[in-house]
Amino acid sequence: MLVYNRFYGNDTGIVTKYVVFFYFRSIFVFMAVTIKDIARHSGVSVSTVSRVLNKKPDVNTETELRVNKAIKKLGYSPSSVARGLVLKRSNVLGFVVPDITNPNFPELARGVVEKARQYGYSVIFFDTNHDNKVEKEAINLLRSKQVDGIIVSFSEANQVELGKLKEEKFPAVQIYRKSPNSVISTIAIDNVDSAYKAVKYLLSLGHKQIGHLTTGISTLSGAERLEGYQKAYKESGLVYRDEWIFSGSHCADTGYDGMKIFLDQKEPVTAVFASHDLMAVGAYEAVFEKGLTIPGDISIMGHDNIEISRLVHPKLTTIDTYKDKLGQAGVELLLEEMAERSRINREIIFKTELVVRDSTRQIS
Amino acid sequence: MLVYNRFYGNDTGIVTKYVVFFYFRSIFVFMAVTIKDIARHSGVSVSTVSRVLNKKPDVNTETELRVNKAIKKLGYSPSSVARGLVLKRSNVLGFVVPDITNPNFPELARGVVEKARQYGYSVIFFDTNHDNKVEKEAINLLRSKQVDGIIVSFSEANQVELGKLKEEKFPAVQIYRKSPNSVISTIAIDNVDSAYKAVKYLLSLGHKQIGHLTTGISTLSGAERLEGYQKAYKESGLVYRDEWIFSGSHCADTGYDGMKIFLDQKEPVTAVFASHDLMAVGAYEAVFEKGLTIPGDISIMGHDNIEISRLVHPKLTTIDTYKDKLGQAGVELLLEEMAERSRINREIIFKTELVVRDSTRQIS
DNA sequence: CTATTTTATTCAAATTTATTAAGAATTTTT
DNA sequence: AAAAATTCTTAATAAATTTGAATAAAATAG
Structure with a gap:
């Protein structure tokens, strides 16, 4: 066995190492086994083999055994490609x-x-x-x-x-x-119901000023979750203010941005419902930056229950979407x-x- | 258009809703267009069409145009399955x-x-x-x-x-x-080098008692990262103690378990290098539980630079693996x-x- | 200006691996 | 010996590629 190592750097600054092994073993060229080989080997026709493969009737038990033995011996596996061509699936x-x-x-x-x-x-x-x-x-x-x-x-x-x-x-x-x-x-x-449930939960905890970090109406789910937020407010008899709603995107940073704005308002919200967990976690950072605590100073809720939500501190209250x-x-x-x-x-x-x-x- | 909704609950407690739309439009059965159709339509043989498709020589420019027009008109796309059968790829x-x-x-x-x-x-x-x-x-x-x-x-x-x-x-x-x-x-x-680099960094920050949350020698990468940890210690002239090494698994909880043990030791480590970020984040929880701070009381380092690592607070020092x-x-x-x-x-x-x-x- | 060679296109047929319907061969039953 | 049941073989088919032969057009020679 011959081995050589090669180290080199590339433009990404990543250094890679080559370790090359040369094997000298019996030369063996792989030849695919076909249904024909099985037929020849077991002394029957290809259609008989096909019938065995697809467990169709009209095959002698003994023949079946012989064919299956050949299949095993030659390690045959039918070509999905050929089969697909014929069966159109x-x-x-x-x-x-x-x-x-x-x-x-x-x-x-x-x-x-x-x-x-x-x-x-x-x-x-x-x-x-x-x-x-x-x-x-x-x-x-x-x-x-x-x-x-x-x-x-x-x-x-x-x-x-x-x-x-x-x-x-x-x-x-x-x-x-x-x-x-x-x-x-x-x-x-059911995004509407889901967000509705989230906001209703926050309302039930006594929160009256609830911010919402949305992904905006550009995404359907975002729009629906916003609708759920509005629905919960409407039902409660309370009213939300437009400045409690911040439009972000799918990434965490926008949660941070939105929360910063929320916290700088004269009368800050006491809870925030984020349209997805990543935004919620992003919001955490803005809260910590202000020296505030969660949920002491502000309650935060996410949506989706991604893995991260139970790994951050404090563990995030959220909605599981199965x-x-x-x-x-x-x-x-x-x-x-x-x-x-x-x-x-x-x-x-x-x-x-x-x-x-x-x-x-x-x-x- | 006929619409009906059906609500029902299932054993998982998930309620699903059915909304079924019936469309009555022109009945249209999809028939795949083949190379034969193109040949017939453009008045050439299939082999000529094939040559056009594969941009092979020996095709008259005019013929090529005619064939391509037919391809476009009939919306033909070659069957990868048939092609795969012939070309064996x-x-x-x-x-x-x-x-x-x-x-x-x-x-x-x-x-x-x-x-x-x-x-x-x-x-x-x-x-x-x-x-x-x-x-x-x-x-x-x-x-x-x-x-x-x-x-x-x-x-x-x-x-x-x-x-x-x-x-x-x-x-x-x-x-x-x-x-x-x-x-x-x-x-x-290069796991050995990677872990070596991590521990060396912690040593360079003045840490002398560094814990290691490993995935154990059951995984090769875990074993290699442990080796890197040992290598860094050896090189530094310092010695690590066996009780600073805790064997966990691929999940975050074991990081929590390990860190708890570390913190309960009479002379706790001042820094911890976790074999992967999830363990590191799990360790956070144990630290917070004790009322301690990161990195104030203890420095923690992960490995892998997964998304979570920059979302937790404090943001995790780690190793990027590209x-x-x-x-x-x-x-x-x-x-x-x-x-x-x-x-x-x-x-x-x-x-x-x-x-x-x-x-x-x-x-x- | 015809005959032959060369070149450029194009085509028919074989090939890939499997399925399947139709019909042939064999065995069994009537 | 005819009919029925069983089992197997042959050939067609799927949708492409490829090869060697055929055709037509162009070029060259006599």
């Missing part, structure tokens, strides 16, 4: 998300992949990085790969594309983010669509659940 | 991780998927949930799907399987976690392997980088 699903590094999506992805596996499907995964062009590209690629169905989490921009799929009865479901005009079947959560269940339900709905191939759209809305932790408190 | 890569909800993997995944896309490859994704059986299953599935190569992050258990792939010259690389006996090519980080770059490099190495098809193993080791934040301080 691939047993592969497509899954397209805007950003896997957004903490909501890994759990969703796990739910999807796990459930798909249970049903015998593999999953081709795309991360579009919020790029509409890539979204479109992904759809085309997945179709040319002949996936049996797709699960997407698209922005408004490409809903038209999804509508086209529906026209063709190509199985597709939108997950996590709602399909704005319900052009395809959807799995989502992301893995959403992913699983997405696959199940997709499989239904694949079976039916109708143009009916279903919309399955999950209720969410309040998770009370340490970032909120009762005030007199 | 699918333009699909496999990517298998133990746990996508582990905060290190999403970034890795993004790097892999993004780079693969740039090179025209799609990625079939598996999450094994640390199940060795599922790992094996994934390999078999990916092979029957005729992926062109795979990127895995396997535990020691299935290294034998990977070795078999190598025997067959099936392109495969191990990423993030090192391949223990280098049975296949690897992209990893996870997205690792993912990208994984794809590039895999593509090299695919081109060469040799039995040579490469090992590319990335250096890591110290990220100083607010959880560590100089002591006199």
Whole structure:
């Protein structure tokens, strides 16, 4: 065995090391075993082997045994590609998300992949990085790969594309983010009710001035959660002020920015409901910077119950959205669509659940 | 348009709502357009169309135009499946991780998927949930799907399987976690050096009693980081005590447990280096519980620079491992392997980088 | 100006690996 | 010997690529 190491630096400043091993072993060129080989080896025809493989009738028990022995011996595994060509299905699903590094999506992805596996499907995964062009590209690629169905989490921009799929009865479901005009079947959560529940909880703790860090009306979920906030206020008979609402984005920094503004107001809010946990955690920083405490001086609530929420100090009160269940339900709905191939759209809305932790408190 | 809503509860206590839309539109059954249709439509043979598609020579400019027009008109896109059958490649890569909800993997995944896309490859994704059986299953599935190569992050258990792939010259690389006996090519980080750097930094701040929260020698990276810790101590001339080392796991709670033990010792450590950020953040909780401050009373350092590390308060000093770059490099190495098809193993080791934040301080 | 060679296009047929329907061969039953 | 039941084989099919042959046009030679 010959070994050599090479160290070198590259323009990123990362130094990499090469360790190369040369193996001198029996030379063995991999040749794929086909159904023909099995047929020849077991002295039957390919169609008989096919019947054995697919557990169809009209096969002698003895023949079956012989064929299975050959399959095992030669380590044969049918080519999904050839099978897909004939049967026009691939047993592969497509899954397209805007950003896997957004903490909501890994759990969703796990739910999807796990459930798909249970049903015998593999999953081709795309991360579009919020790029509409890539979204479109992904759809085309997945179709040319002949996936049996797709699960997407698209922005408004490409809903038209999804509508086209529906026209063709190509199985597709939108997950996590709602399909704005319900052009395809959807799995989502009841954002209005969820935010309503959150704000109602804060009101029940005695808070009357509740700020809201929203992602703005640019995202549907943001708009819905804002609606829930408003609904809770309306029902309580109290009124909120416009300056208690701050529009941020999907990242934590905007929570910090918003909270800073809230704290600088003459009559600061006593509680804040953030549209997602990351903003809530960002808000923490602004509170600490002012030398204030949570929940002593101000109560903070998030939404989504991502992992971070139970790791920060104090642990964040939030709303669980059952992301893995959403992913699983997405696959199940997709499989239904694949079976039916109708143009009916279903919309399955999950209720969410309040998770009370340490970032909120009762005030007199 | 007919709409009906259905509400129902299920055993998980989640209430879901059904909104079903019935569309009555022109009935349109999707029929795939094939190369034959293009040939017929443009009055040439399929082989000519194929030559146009693959930009091969020996095609009249005028013919090419005619064919391309037909392609556009009929909205034709070649079947990757049929193409895969003939060419024996699918333009699909496999990517298998133990746990996508582990905060290190999403970034890795993004790097892999993004780079693969740039090179025209799609990625079939598996999450094994640390199940060795599922790992094996994934390999078999990916092979029957005729992926062109795979990127895995396997535990020691299935290294034998990977070795078999190598025997067959099936392109495969191990990423993030090192391949223990280098049975296949690897992209990893220099864990020893990385931990060495971390502890050396703490020593440079004046800390002489540094605790280490390790994942134990059960994981290779844990063992290597422990080695780095020991190396730094050895070099400094100081000695560490065995009770300053606590073995935990991949989850945050064990950081809390370990830190509690550290703090209860008669002569507590003044700094702690955790093998990964989650443990470090878990340790925070134990410190706060005692009414102590970070870094006032104790400095804490993590490893991996996951998103959480800059969201906690104080922001965690840690080590960046360039996870997205690792993912990208994984794809590039895999593509090299695919081109060469040799039995040579490469090992590319990335250096890591110290990220100083607010959880560590100089002591006199 | 015809005959031959060269060049540029284009086509028909084989190939890839599996499934499946139709029909042939064999065995069993009537 | 005919009919029925069982089991297997042949050939078509899926949608592309590829090879060697065919055709047509252009160039060269006699």
